[in-house]
Amino acid sequence: MSTPSLAALPIRRLTHRDLLACADLSEDRGWPREEHKWGLLLAAGTGYGIDDPEGGLVTACVVTEYGPQYRPELGSIGMVLVAERHARQGVGRRLMHHVVSEMGAAPLTLYATPNGRPLYEELGFKVIGHSEMVRGHFTAGGPSPTVATRAATAEDLATLVRLDEEVFGVDRTHVLTRLPAFADQVRVAEENGKITGYAAAWPNMDTHVVGPLIARDTETAKALVASLAAHTDRPLRTDVDVRHEELLAWLKERGLASVMLNAMMAYGIPDLPGDWTRRFAPVTVAAG
Numbered sequence: 001m002s003t004p005s006l007a008a009l010p011i012r013r014l015t016h017r018d019l020l021a022c023a024d025l026s027e028d029r030g031w032p033r034e035e036h037k038w039g040l041l042l043a044a045g046t047g048y049g050i051d052d053p054e055g056g057l058v059t060a061c062v063v064t065e066y067g068p069q070y071r072p073e074l075g076s077i078g079m080v081l082v083a084e085r086h087a088r089q090g091v092g093r094r095l096m097h098h099v100v101s102e103m104g105a106a107p108l109t110l111y112a113t114p115n116g117r118p119l120y121e122e123l124g125f126k127v128i129g130h131s132e133m134v135r136g137h138f139t140a141g142g143p144s145p146t147v148a149t150r151a152a153t154a155e156d157l158a159t160l161v162r163l164d165e166e167v168f169g170v171d172r173t174h175v176l177t178r179l180p181a182f183a184d185q186v187r188v189a190e191e192n193g194k195i196t197g198y199a200a201a202w203p204n205m206d207t208h209v210v211g212p213l214i215a216r217d218t219e220t221a222k223a224l225v226a227s228l229a230a231h232t233d234r235p236l237r238t239d240v241d242v243r244h245e246e247l248l249a250w251l252k253e254r255g256l257a258s259v260m261l262n263a264m265m266a267y268g269i270p271d272l273p274g275d276w277t278r279r280f281a282p283v284t285v286a287a288g
Contacts, residue, residue: 006050006058006086006089006090006091006094007090007094009050009051009053010050011049011050011094011095011098012048012049012051013046013047013048014042014046014047014048014049014060014062015042015047016039016042016043018047018049018057018060019035019038019039019042020035021049021056021057021060022038022042022047022049022057022060022079022081023035023038024056025056025057025059025060025081025083026038026079026081028056028083028084029082029083029084032204032205033205034204034205036182036202036203036204037202037204037284037286038079040175040182040284040287041062041064041078041079041284041286041287042062043178044064044174044175044178044287045063045065045076045287046062046063046064046065047060047061047062048060048061048062048063048095048098048099048102049061049095050091050095052083052086056083057083058082058083058086058091059080059081059082059083059086059091059092059095060079060080060081061077061078061079061080061081061095061096061099062077062078062079062286062287063075063077063078063099063103063108064076064078064175064286064287064288065103065106066168066170066171066172066175066288067170067171068171072103072106073106073107073170073171073273074106074107074169074170074269074273074288075103075106075108075109076108076109076110076286076287077096077108077109077110078110078111078284078285078286078287079286080092080095080096080110080116082095092119093119093122093123096119096120096123097123100123100124100267105268106268107266107267107268107269108125108266108268109264109265109266109269109272109288110125110265110288111131111239111263111264111265111282111285111286111288112125112127112262112263112264112265114263117263117265120265121265123267124267125266125267126265126267126270127263127264127265128264128265128266128270129241129242129243129263129264129272130241130242130261130262130263130264131239131240131241131261131262131264131281131282131285132239132240132242132248132258132260132261132262133237133258133259133260133261133262133285134237134238134240134248134251134252134256134258134259135207135235135237135256135257135259136235136236136255136256136257137235137236137255138225138226138229138235138236138251138254138255138256139254140226140230140254141253141254142253145219145222145223145226146219146223147189147191147196147219147220147222147223148189148190148191148223149187149188149189149190149223149224150188150190151185151186151187151188152180152186152187152188152198154180156188156195156198157176157177157180159195160188160195160198161173161176161177163195163198163214164176164198164212164214166274166275167214167274167275167278167279168214168273168274168279169272169273169274169275170273170274175283175287179200179283182200182202183200183201183202184202184203184232185200185208185228185231185232186198186199186200187199187200187224187227187228189215189216189220189223189224196215196216196220197213197214197215197216197220197221197224197278198212198214198215198224199211199212199213199214199215199221199224199225199228199281200212200228200283201228201231201232201236204237206234207234207235207236207237208228208232208234208235208236208237209237209238209284210225210228210236210237210238210281211238211239211281211282211283211284212279212281212282212283213225213238213281214278214279214280215278215280216278217278218246218247218250221244221247222247222250225238225247225251229254236256237259238251238256238281239262239281239282239284239285240281241279241281242261243276244280247280262285
């Protein structure tokens with residue numbers, strides 16, 4: 001029997017049963033396997049992919065929807081991957097067209113590498129900003145943060161959901177309620193009994209990724225990062241909106257180095273909703 005052409009292979013929804021195939025696809029393209037992150041994305045979002053008749057996946061991506069169920073107010077696209085043996089044959093473009101169509105009128109966002117950006121621009125996505133990935137062992141030093149922090153408790157969850165929606169601009173309860181199981185640490189900043197920010201550190205290969213990072217101001221963001229770093233021996237990694245120049249400079253002074261710059265892109269909206277001044281880092285660039 002002849003092998004069907006890529007254009008004839010159906011696009012289907014992915015489930016948690018596809019986690020290892022997704023991790024294999026990441027590895028095929030030289031990315032880390034990131035099985036823990038794939039698990040969150042496939043649980044909290046909707047995966048799309050094409051099966052390879054010879055085994056594995058031809059291509060995959062995940063869309064994390066935010067807002068009311070069945071009426072998303074925002075969709076974040078991430079982990080857009082095409083197997084090396086099928087690259088440059090239009091399959092990634094076909095998958096993205098499908099996702100944009102499936103999301104209907106809902107605005108879309110994504111973080112694009114330099115390699116992926118031309119395809120997204122062709123589809124109508126516009127660059128609205130940039131984020132910088134930094135990574136390294138955090139070294140304490142300088143004045144101690146004056147903002148008080150503590151480990152989050154179950155009783156804090158409702159407050160965190162309200163604060164997060166105010167800052168992020170749309171409801172993402174279904175992601176935040178998964179944070180306690182997904183992350184090794186969730187910490188809050190507090191002043192006079194009021195929570196003014198929160199952050200999580202979740203395991204990814206040999207690092208702890210700091211995200212989300214929501215804070216009233218830069219000093220609060222610094223205190224949260226420092227408190228997370230104090231409770232891990234792993235290198236930290238995070239993706240910070242480049243407009244937060246002071247935080248990025250401080251992280252580099254503390255031992256983290258720049259890894260790469262990603263373009264923040266949007267489709268159907270001129271900018272991200274919410275308050276960027278308090279939104280320092282996403283949960284992961286794959287989920288916004």
